[in-house]
Amino acid sequence: MNKAELISAIAEQSGLSKVDSKKALDAFVSAVTKSLKAGDRVSLIGFGTFSVAERQARTGINPATKKPIQIPAKKVAKFRPGAELSDAIE
Numbered sequence: 001m002n003k004a005e006l007i008s009a010i011a012e013q014s015g016l017s018k019v020d021s022k023k024a025l026d027a028f029v030s031a032v033t034k035s036l037k038a039g040d041r042v043s044l045i046g047f048g049t050f051s052v053a054e055r056q057a058r059t060g061i062n063p064a065t066k067k068p069i070q071i072p073a074k075k076v077a078k079f080r081p082g083a084e085l086s087d088a089i090e
Helices: 003-014 018-037 083-088
Strands: 042-044 048-055 058-061 068-071 074-081
Touching: 003 018, 018 042, 018 048
Parallel strands: none
Antiparallel strands: 042 048, 048 074, 058 068
């Protein structure tokens, strides 16, 4: 499912117009992004939790040259599904 299909599904299930559904989805993504940028977690009970994790710097291998390269440390977004979501997809 891509963004346009998600907007259509939200509009169909909520009774909102596609324009309003797009605004709602964009607002949700913006709020989650802003919260993660600030280092906070976003917990949606039953759905899951968005959080930020830090990956350590490590040595990798360039597949083209087979030479070692240094991969820098960075922060990554993580999602852990909630119990209801896990049960729904089994």
